[in-house]
Amino acid sequence: MKLLKKEFRLCLHPTAPLFLALSTMILIPNYPYAVSFFYVTLGVFFICLTGRENHDAAFTAALPVSRKQMVHGRVMLVCCLEIADLLAAALMLWVKGLIGYAPNQAGMDANVALLGEGLIVFGLFNLIFFPRWYQDITKVGVPFLLASAAVFVYVVAAMVATYAVPFVRDCLDTQDPAHMTEKLLFVACALAFYLCATWLCAALSVKRFERVDLQL
Amino acid sequence: MAANNAPLSVRGLTKKYPAFELRDVSFDLVPGAITGFIGRNGAGKTTTLNSLLGFIRPDGGEVKFGGLDMKTSAEEIKQKIGFVSAGMTYYTGKKLKTITGVTRLFYPNWDERAYQNYMRQFGLDESKTPASLSNGMKIKYALALALSHGAELMLLDEPTSGLDPMSREELIEIFLSLRDAGKTILFSTHITSDLDKCADRILFLQKGRLTADLPLEAFRKAYLLAEISGGLPENVKALSKGVCRVRDGYTALLPAADAEKAGLPCRAATLDEIMVHLDKEDAAQ
Numbered sequence: 001m002k003l004l005k006k007e008f009r010l011c012l013h014p015t016a017p018l019f020l021a022l023s024t025m026i027l028i029p030n031y032p033y034a035v036s037f038f039y040v041t042l043g044v045f046f047i048c049l050t051g052r053e054n055h056d057a058a059f060t061a062a063l064p065v066s067r068k069q070m071v072h073g074r075v076m077l078v079c080c081l082e083i084a085d086l087l088a089a090a091l092m093l094w095v096k097g098l099i100g101y102a103p104n105q106a107g108m109d110a111n112v113a114l115l116g117e118g119l120i121v122f123g124l125f126n127l128i129f130f131p132r133w134y135q136d137i138t139k140v141g142v143p144f145l146l147a148s149a150a151v152f153v154y155v156v157a158a159m160v161a162t163y164a165v166p167f168v169r170d171c172l173d174t175q176d177p178a179h180m181t182e183k184l185l186f187v188a189c190a191l192a193f194y195l196c197a198t199w200l201c202a203a204l205s206v207k208r209f210e211r212v213d214l215q216l
Numbered sequence: 217m218a219a220n221n222a223p224l225s226v227r228g229l230t231k232k233y234p235a236f237e238l239r240d241v242s243f244d245l246v247p248g249a250i251t252g253f254i255g256r257n258g259a260g261k262t263t264t265l266n267s268l269l270g271f272i273r274p275d276g277g278e279v280k281f282g283g284l285d286m287k288t289s290a291e292e293i294k295q296k297i298g299f300v301s302a303g304m305t306y307y308t309g310k311k312l313k314t315i316t317g318v319t320r321l322f323y324p325n326w327d328e329r330a331y332q333n334y335m336r337q338f339g340l341d342e343s344k345t346p347a348s349l350s351n352g353m354k355i356k357y358a359l360a361l362a363l364s365h366g367a368e369l370m371l372l373d374e375p376t377s378g379l380d381p382m383s384r385e386e387l388i389e390i391f392l393s394l395r396d397a398g399k400t401i402l403f404s405t406h407i408t409s410d411l412d413k414c415a416d417r418i419l420f421l422q423k424g425r426l427t428a429d430l431p432l433e434a435f436r437k438a439y440l441l442a443e444i445s446g447g448l449p450e451n452v453k454a455l456s457k458g459v460c461r462v463r464d465g466y467t468a469l470l471p472a473a474d475a476e477k478a479g480l481p482c483r484a485a486t487l488d489e490i491m492v493h494l495d496k497e498d499a500a501q
Contacts, residue, residue, distance in 0.1 A: 002321045009318050010307050059306040061271055063322045064294035213272035 003065060003073030004080075010059075011077065013050050016043030020085050026092035026114070027099070032107040033114055034155045037121040040085045041129070041151065044078050045144045048133060057137055057214050071134060071205045075126070079198060082122040086115055093176075101175045107159035113172040113183040116190035117158055123190075123197030124150050131204035135212065221283045223247050223369045223400040224268070229277035231267055238263050238424040241277070245369070245402060250395050252411035252432070253404040254487070255421035256495050261404040264421065265373050269299055281369065295323060298362020301373040305354060308347040312340065312357060323365035331364035352383035359390065370394065370401045376410050388414045408487035420491065422498045432487070439490050440475040440482035442468045452478045458493030458500075469493030 019039040026033050051057070060070050096110045108114050129147035133140060161168040171179040172186055222244040229241040238260045245251055255261050267274045270290055279286040281293040307315055320326040335342065338356035346354055355375050362370060372391075376384040384407070391401055392414050405411065411418065411432070418435045420428035428435055442452060445465040453459065455478055456468040468478075469490060475482045485493070 005321060006318045009314055010310060054307045054309075055305065056307070058271070058301070062269065062294065062299045063319070064291040065322065066291060211273065214266070 003060075003069055004076050006060070007073050007077035010054075011047055011051050011056055011074075013043060013046040015046050016040075016081055017084075019043045020081070020088050023085060023088040023092050026089060026110050027096055029102055030105045032155060032159055033104065033110060034107060034117045034121060034158055036089065037085065037118045038148070038151060038155075040081055040122070041125045041144075041148065043081060044125075044129070045140060047077070048074075048137070048140045048144075052138055052140060061214055067209050068206045071130075071202060071209050075130060075198065075202045075205070078126065078130075082118075082126075086118050086122075089115060089118055097176065103175075104173075107155075107162055109173050109175065111172075111174065111176045111183065112180070113186050116172075116183075116187040117155075119187070119190035119194040120154060120158075121151050123194035124154055126201040127197040130201045131208055134205040134209040137209075137212075137214070222280075223282055224402065225278075225280045225283075226264075226268065227278040227280075229264065229267055229274050229279065231263055231272065231274045236260065236263070236424060238267070238274075241421070241424075241426045243419055243426060243429050245400055246417060247400050248395060248398050249416040250391060250401045250403055250411075250414050251417040251419060252408070252415035252487075253402055253419045253421065254406065254408055254411065254491055256491070257406060259421045260424040261406075261421055262373055263424075265299075265371055265402075265404060268371065269294075269297075295325065295365070296367060297369045297371060298359070298365070298367030299371045299373070300355060300358040300362060300375055302351065302355060302375050302377045302379075305346050309345055311343055311345055313342040315346075316342065316361065319361050319365075325366045327364050327366060331360060334360035334363055350383070352379050352387065355379075355387060356390075363394070368399060370399055372401060372403045374405055375403065376405060376407055384410055406491075408491055412487050418487070420494070422495060427494070427498075435490070436484065436487065438472055439485050439493075440470050440472050441485035441489055441493075442470055442475070442478055442480040442482045444468060444480065449478075449480075452480065456493075456497075458495070458497035460493060460496060467493070469497075 019042060022036050022039045025031060025036040093110050093112070093114065103109055108117055125147045128150050129143045132143035132146060162173040163169060171182040224245040227242045229238060231238040236258070241264055253261055263272065266272045268279050268286070270286055281297060284293050286293060316331065338353070338360055340353060340357055340360065346357070349357065376387055379387065388410055391403065395401060403411065403415065415432050418428060418430055418432050419426060430438070439457065443465070444452065444467070448459060448466045448468070452468050455470055455474045457471060458469045460467045467489070469485060470478055470482060
């Protein structure tokens with residue numbers, strides 16, 4: 001918890017909480033809503049980039065903490081942002097429900113299943129970005145590029161699936177509360193994926209970060 | 217005190233890079249003393265310090281702080297040491313108050329009264345950011361943090377680099393007062409004139425090898441400097457431990473025991489002169 005406090009007070013880039021407000025993009029008609037989750041990952045990129053410029057690793061490594069704790073502190077910060085973004089997205093789904101439902105022509109409708117897509121986006125990003133970044137924390141760009149590429153491939157695939165995959169088209173991409181069981185099941189599976197991917201990301205990151213020389 | 221319980225005991229430290237190798241570095245720090253860690257830029261001083269702290273992973277060797285092994289007790293050890301690096305500026309846009317607030321979370325022995333005293337003594341304002349501090353003030357802030365968590369051993373990486381003579385003098389006085397208070401200091405620098413004023417012992421690193429580990433006076437007395445006008449006599453060249461070209465001739469560093477054989481008037485050499493001449497010799501070989 002001490003490291004999480006440190007992350008919030010010293011490492012949180014101002015854009016990261018601001019990007020949470022971009023969940024309001026869910027209110028835009030006919031928009032690929034899964035893209036709104038990408039902005040959170042952009043915030044993570046800025047956190048890691050400014051951390052490098054501020055010698056965050058050197059400061060933290062000099063504190064009485066292990067490298068494993070350093071990794072866990074950063075991953076926890078990111079999980080907090082991701083969960084906050086999903087809560088903000090849930091709020092926007094509720095607001096959109098009040099405004100009036102309209103089918104989305106650019107991917108998943110603004111419904112509960114969209115939160116599942118968000119969990120998959122975040123799980124995928126964490127799994128690719130962090131283990132790669134912890135190999136060399138001075139290089140933020142390439143890990144972000146690789147993780148973003150994977151996220152965009154998924155977002156496009158998910159968009160295509162709303163037209164091409166019958167289960168997605170007929171059950172998930174529908175107005176709430178229709179097919180709520182299927183949607184909640186999808187969210188549960190996505191949550192399981194997110195938890196496993198983030199756990200694996202932390203484990204791999206620790207393993208790699210333990211080995212590297214910190215280029216201070 | 218047994219070597220194993222020295223504030224810092226290093227045995228056979230090695231680290232290999234494609235273009236540089238730290239080779240079998242071993243030394244013990246004497247408690248309550250200032251040890252100067254000298255060597256030219258690139259000699260391996262920072263690599264050694266970073267290896268001691270676990271920032272970089274050594275290929276071999278053993279590092280013990282007060283008998284505790286860095287590999288197994290790093291967190292316990294870091295409670296008792298303070299690391300200050302001149303080249304590092306953390307969180308340039310954050311207020312000192314915020315950085316301190318975070319730092320104190322990690323130290324159960326944090327002494328707030330001591331911290332406030334040091335801030336006052338060093339003339340530091342908590343509402344400022346590191347970006348608005350001079351290099352000397354940044355070092356003082358890092359020292360205030362380290363001293364407020366009760367660090368017994370201070371590892372200082374080039375703390376006086378880039379400072380004006382007044383600021384350096386001021387820092388040296390602080391280091392001396394810390395030594396008087398029983399703190400042990402390892403002070404890496406290539407500005408050896410600073411060590412002339414405060415060091416008790418010298419560790420001399422050349423191309424990744426530790427070539428001297430002596431009390432300052434013994435290190436100084438081991439050599440004499442001959443100033444030669446005109447050409448360099450062959451016998452002096454053979455006896456010398458390093459020759460430098462100067463405006464009117466040469467200076468040769470001679471082992472004190474061999475100085476008479478040179479048949480030239482000699483004088484005591486400064487730390488700077490010893491380091492420069494020995495390094496010249498090493499480069500020539």
